[in-house]
């Protein structure tokens with residue numbers, strides 16, 4: 140893989156697009172971001188025409204791979220009839236019914252566009268319902284880039300004033316956060332037992348730490364959060380923007396049997412189109428009819444909701460999740476075995492079709508993962524395998540056993556040269 144055209148495209152893009160790529164985190168790709176001219180199934184083709192097995196899957200949405208024909212035909216049919224209408228249309232409730240049917244605690248939903256937006260809506264609903272201000276989140280977990288939640292990104296922030304995730308963020312909203320540690324039941328118990336004094340409205344948790352190592356919750360963790368939230372009048376919000384419809388059709392609630400008050404979904408729900416939702420208790424959601432503002436010009440646009448309806452129809456087939464589980468466990472076994480040949484090579488954590496590389500003695504990170512990963516990332520790219528800077532690995536129903544076997548062989552070749 141020469142990567143030549145991507146290098147010159149990146150240089151050109153940097154002259155017109157801030158940072159050269161549409162989302163800052165994508166720039167962390169060594170030697171530079173890949174520029175793609177076509178994407179189909181499990182593959183992308185770069186500007187030179189070289190093909191890559193894609194484990195980025197657009198950072199999560201593409202559970203069905205690129206360009207699933209069932210999603211595309213639903214979108215094309217609607218796109219010729221209407222694009223965005225600024226009033227009601229049947230896909231609003233047809234898509235909502237399909238989502239609510241899949242989510243165990245799905246009584247009602249609100250449509251938004253991105254995960255970042257939907258998280259803000261969920262927190263607003265929790266504050267309105269409780270009359271409290273603060274949100275308990277877990278160190279390192281990512282809930283979008285807004286000032287209100289992109290903070291407390293380090294374990295050092297636990298039970299201390301949260302620090303902002305980046306420059307230019309407002310210090311005045313940091314006091315709205317209380318930071319706990321994922322899977323630390325005792326700390327959660329201590330902080331939530333003072334929920335009234337601490338003014339805690341919501342617990343916001345990514346149930347599988349999908350941006351910080353992919354960590355499964357311990358058997359007691361989520362159920363203890365549920366009990367504590369009930370006891371202390373706190374709204375439990377699952378951020379399932381990545382986990383939703385990926386680790387199970389009904390997301391974390393189905394997989395772990397703990398029902399939150401609200402869940403935030405995005406990514407996988409719309410098969411590659413822009414859509415997110417806050418799903419959960421009707422009494423919380425219905426506050427939008429009594430003073431809580433939820434707005435957005437492009438909310439519930441017909442094109443995205445055609446994609447949601449088609450995607451949810453495909454995801455209703457249990458064979459989808461059987462296939463995802465089979466290919467993902469093959470990846471874990473075969474590619475993981477190559478890493479297992481030396482204690483220095485690191486390993487993978489996995490929950491369903493979501494994996495993350497964990498370096499030996501190193502740390503995973505939103506912007507990039509330390510240790511050997513940068514070497515693996517570039518070495519695999521040059522052999523035709525596209526991974527993410529953070530070391531996360533997304534599989535889809537389009538990936539095959541042959542793709543996974545080829546990945547393991549390429550990684551083995553690479554590691555032997557070190």
Ligand SMILES: Cc1ncc(COP(=O)(O)O)c(C=O)c1O
Nearest residue numbers: 253254255281282283378380381
């Ligand atoms: C767990 C989680 N929550 C929220 C978000 C924000 O979603 P979006 O990028 O659509 O704004 C993300 C994005 O990656 C996420 O992974």
